[in-house]
Amino acid sequence: MMAFSGKQYSGTFTPGQVTILQSTYDEVCRILGRCPTTDTNKEQLARAIISxxxxxxxxxxxxxxxxxxxxYYLKK
Structure with a gap:
């Protein structure tokens, strides 16, 4: 399931905007080595991207x- 496919995003963002949000989420997960579907902080990450x-x-x-x-700086 995609991070930005839930009901809370339906009608809030255009399909093009959802594509940008999802691309960002996927890129961050890839770089950080996180599973985009099972990461325990996925909602927090999604909110940061939306912000x-x-x-x-x-x-x-x-x-x-x-x-x-x-x-990186938070972990220091």
Whole structure:
């Protein structure tokens, strides 16, 4: 199941926006070595991506980079 396929996202975002959100989520999971469907923090990750997207960030690689950088510093 895709992270952004739930009812809470239906009608909130256009199909194109959902594609951007999902691409970002998939990229972050790939880089961090997480399973996109079973990761225990997947909802938290999805909310972080949505927050950045709603601030005007629409580049999946840029958003993924920011999330990865934030996680790196949080673990220090």
């Amino acid at each position: 950045m997207f709603e601030q005007g960030n629409t580049d999946p690689k840029y958003m993924a980079g920011n999330i990865i950088q934030a996680e």
